[in-house]
Amino acid sequence: MTAEKKEEIHLKHQMTEKKEERKMEKKESHGGYKKGGIRTMPFIFSSEVCERLAMSGFGINMLSYLTQQLYLPLTKAANTLTNFTGTASLTPLLGAFIADSFAGRFWTITVASIIYQIGMISLTISAVLPKLRPPPCHGNEVCQEANSRQLAILCVSLLLTAIGSGGIRPCVVAFGADQFDETDPKQKTRTWNFFNWYYFCMSLSSLVAVTVIVYIQETIGWGWGLGIPSIAMFLSIIIFIVAYPLYQHLDPSGSPFTRLIQVMVAAFKKRKLTMVSDPKLLYENDELDLSISITGKLLHSEQLRFLDKAAILTEEEKVGTLQTPNLWRLCTVHRVEELKSMIRMGPIWASGILLITASAQQNTFSLQQARTMDRHLSHSFQIPPGSMSVFSTISMLTSLFLYDRIIIPIARRFTGLDRGISFLHRMGIGLAISIFATLIAGFIEIKRKHVASVHGLTEEPHSTIPISFCWLIPQYALHGMGEAFMSIGHLEFLYDQAPESMRSMATALHWTAISLGNYTSTMLVTLVHAITKGSWLQDNLNKGKLEYFYWLITLLQVLNLIYYMFCAKFYSWKSIQLHQKGVDSEAKVELAGHV
Numbered sequence: 001m002t003a004e005k006k007e008e009i010h011l012k013h014q015m016t017e018k019k020e021e022r023k024m025e026k027k028e029s030h031g032g033y034k035k036g037g038i039r040t041m042p043f044i045f046s047s048e049v050c051e052r053l054a055m056s057g058f059g060i061n062m063l064s065y066l067t068q069q070l071y072l073p074l075t076k077a078a079n080t081l082t083n084f085t086g087t088a089s090l091t092p093l094l095g096a097f098i099a100d101s102f103a104g105r106f107w108t109i110t111v112a113s114i115i116y117q118i119g120m121i122s123l124t125i126s127a128v129l130p131k132l133r134p135p136p137c138h139g140n141e142v143c144q145e146a147n148s149r150q151l152a153i154l155c156v157s158l159l160l161t162a163i164g165s166g167g168i169r170p171c172v173v174a175f176g177a178d179q180f181d182e183t184d185p186k187q188k189t190r191t192w193n194f195f196n197w198y199y200f201c202m203s204l205s206s207l208v209a210v211t212v213i214v215y216i217q218e219t220i221g222w223g224w225g226l227g228i229p230s231i232a233m234f235l236s237i238i239i240f241i242v243a244y245p246l247y248q249h250l251d252p253s254g255s256p257f258t259r260l261i262q263v264m265v266a267a268f269k270k271r272k273l274t275m276v277s278d279p280k281l282l283y284e285n286d287e288l289d290l291s292i293s294i295t296g297k298l299l300h301s302e303q304l305r306f307l308d309k310a311a312i313l314t315e316e317e318k319v320g321t322l323q324t325p326n327l328w329r330l331c332t333v334h335r336v337e338e339l340k341s342m343i344r345m346g347p348i349w350a351s352g353i354l355l356i357t358a359s360a361q362q363n364t365f366s367l368q369q370a371r372t373m374d375r376h377l378s379h380s381f382q383i384p385p386g387s388m389s390v391f392s393t394i395s396m397l398t399s400l401f402l403y404d405r406i407i408i409p410i411a412r413r414f415t416g417l418d419r420g421i422s423f424l425h426r427m428g429i430g431l432a433i434s435i436f437a438t439l440i441a442g443f444i445e446i447k448r449k450h451v452a453s454v455h456g457l458t459e460e461p462h463s464t465i466p467i468s469f470c471w472l473i474p475q476y477a478l479h480g481m482g483e484a485f486m487s488i489g490h491l492e493f494l495y496d497q498a499p500e501s502m503r504s505m506a507t508a509l510h511w512t513a514i515s516l517g518n519y520t521s522t523m524l525v526t527l528v529h530a531i532t533k534g535s536w537l538q539d540n541l542n543k544g545k546l547e548y549f550y551w552l553i554t555l556l557q558v559l560n561l562i563y564y565m566f567c568a569k570f571y572s573w574k575s576i577q578l579h580q581k582g583v584d585s586e587a588k589v590e591l592a593g594h595v
Helices: 003-030 037-059 062-068 074-090 092-103 105-128 150-180 185-219 222-242 256-269 304-309 333-350 353-363 365-372 385-415 421-454 469-497 500-531 546-571
Strands: 296-298 465-468 575-578 589-591
Touching: 037 105, 037 150, 037 222, 062 074, 062 185, 062 365, 062 385, 074 150, 074 353, 074 500, 092 105, 092 150, 092 256, 092 500, 105 150, 105 222, 150 185, 150 469, 150 500, 185 222, 185 385, 185 469, 222 256, 256 304, 256 333, 256 500, 296 333, 304 333, 333 469, 333 500, 333 546, 353 365, 353 385, 353 421, 353 469, 353 500, 353 546, 365 385, 365 421, 365 469, 365 546, 385 469, 385 589, 421 465, 421 469, 421 546, 469 500, 500 546
Parallel strands: none
Antiparallel strands: 296 575, 575 589
């Protein structure tokens, strides 16, 4: 090697080091040392509590609104609810794309919250003005179903809230986790604590929603029942914005979808090239990847090696300018590994869909079960059907507390992991618990129908069956426990294993699984209703065979658990080389998910 060539390499190395120092100085002046950290959590959590109160305040009891105020048939109302929930959980992909590409997480959350607020106000107005809903009916008179104009106003309101939630859901989780510096060991341990406390705050606000808000909706009126959540949403926006100077703001790093497509295109164009024998010969450019790998760069993995062809240097490219390559023909190892990481997460991500399909029945058929049962706590007070979710919420809160304070310290002694058990073990436990929830639900339905038959109430769907609502508590409680393990583990897994520049998109995938779970529920209800010609799922539950539907979901969940165990066994954790100030970057390699 000539002296001129050595000098050129030395100068490039110095330029890279200086750029790294400038990046770290910028991070210190704007990032996790003077901004962000634990002091931002009260604002983020307070905002999320108000926002979740608004979402849960009308979402949990919406079936009652659709059937009791708009007089929709049960199956139509159930499908409307799951379709809305599915759409609201699908829009986070759009919100994540906007946040990661150009707007940033803070401004995406702020604008989306305002859109959500408009939807809430519109929904409240439709509940207050008599012309925007059907006339009330009493006794045995035929109820008039909502007309097309009234349903159109409802759909527009729900669409606005769905769009708003699409910008809030994926970004709040990633934005909160961004406040901690992963290169600081003390702050890194707080990141996974954040997920537990995030879900705890969500569940706490849901607890208020399914008790206080649902009670107001059922006894005082839907005007106040939707007006209070609208006020909560307004407070959420104010609390979040007022802490703007305290937050750590990470700059958007360009469209993640573009980078993923570039790797696929480049790999396809070079598909006929022979694979290099040594991965070290693949193209790397730390300076080019600096904006998308602030914490560290992804290391080469052996899976999906056909994608490595996107990083093979041809003779023509070697003599060209490698500092600014054509990314549609040549990609860095880091960018190839971004795509690999997203592909590897796919099978594990998909396993969360059926859990949501199972838990979606809490707000549809389980709620209708509760409506037919004796819900009195005293002679003058009975629990509204929509408040039955309080038992799954309490179960989740209790499970989270026990997990954080008891299970983690005990498990840590055996596994040596700071988090106690890995994401994959936590998710597997949640999937197993959910199986028992729907299995038990089927037997409870048999018990409920038997009591109705004994008392001659089979033909009277609106009569109260003399059986306590407490029989439903086990299925609600098990759903809460399952969600405490599976849903939080799912969210942690996606955030941790995703490339750092795609974490909004990764958390959006969590909500996409929820979306697909609700759509699957809609599809399942429609298919079962058509195949059984309405004999399983009837408006009169006393004559239907709802237990068969629950057991069908149980069977699907068993198959899903087997599938998940197979995927988890062969999953390969991403490996990342952390950038640390004052530390040789080659000396620090972390296997995410194992520490």
